Amino acid sequence: MKHMTYTLLALLMLGAIAHPPSRSFAQQPARSIEIHARRFQFEPSEITLKKGEPVTLRLISDDVPHSLVVRDLKINQEIKKDHPAEITVTPESAGDYRGQCGRFCGSGHGKMKFTIHVTE
Numbered sequence: 264m265k266h267m268t269y270t271l272l273a274l275l276m277l278g279a280i281a282h283p284p285s286r287s288f289a290q291q292p293a294r295s296i297e298i299h300a301r302r303f304q305f306e307p308s309e310i311t312l313k314k315g316e317p318v319t320l321r322l323i324s325d326d327v328p329h330s331l332v333v334r335d336l337k338i339n340q341e342i343k344k345d346h347p348a349e350i351t352v353t354p355e356s357a358g359d360y361r362g363q364c365g366r367f368c369g370s371g372h373g374k375m376k377f378t379i380h381v382t383e
Contacts, residue, residue, distance in 0.1 A: 293317040293351050300329035300342050300364065303371030311380040317353040327369070333362030333379060341366065354381040 298320055299306045312318050322331055324342040331350075332339050340350045354360075364375035 293319040295319045295321055297321045297323065298331070298377075299323050299325050300331070300375070301325040302327065302369050303364075303374045305331070305364075305375065305377045308376065309378045309380065311382060312352070312354050314354055314357050314381055314383055317351055319349050319351045322348045322350070328366055329368055329375070330365035331362055331377060332365035333360050333377065335360050336362075336379065338362065339365065354379070357381045357383050 294316070296310055296318060298310070300322065301324070320331070320338075320340075322340055322342045324344045324346075326344060328344065329342045330340060331342065336352055336354060338350060338352060340348050342348050358381055360379040360381065362377040362379065364372060364377075368375070
């Protein structure tokens with residue numbers, strides 16, 4: 264009987280190793296969204312995120328140096344051509360957050376707007 268108990272215990276332990284419990288939401292890898300910056304726009308110019316969900320923004324400049332600034336989400340990331348940048352953001356409140364290019368990139372610079380919609 265003692266041998267059977269040890270065998271059962273060993274099988275249970277192997278099962279726990281082979282099928283670990285699912286990870287909680289906070290431990291899940293961040294989803295990634297690719298955003299291209301070019302004179303004088305972001306593509307896409309709007310994205311939607313979920314409150315509390317970590318998301319990695321992969322920023323790519325297609326022409327000259329740019330930056331993405333969304334002050335209320337503490338985003339201020341430089342983007343250089345041929346050097347993608349990544350920033351992970353976890354919004355804490357629902358709402359619409361407006362951003363823009365923070366680096367002068369030419370005559371249409373002021374039109375380079377970006378919006379992040381955060382839902383519950």
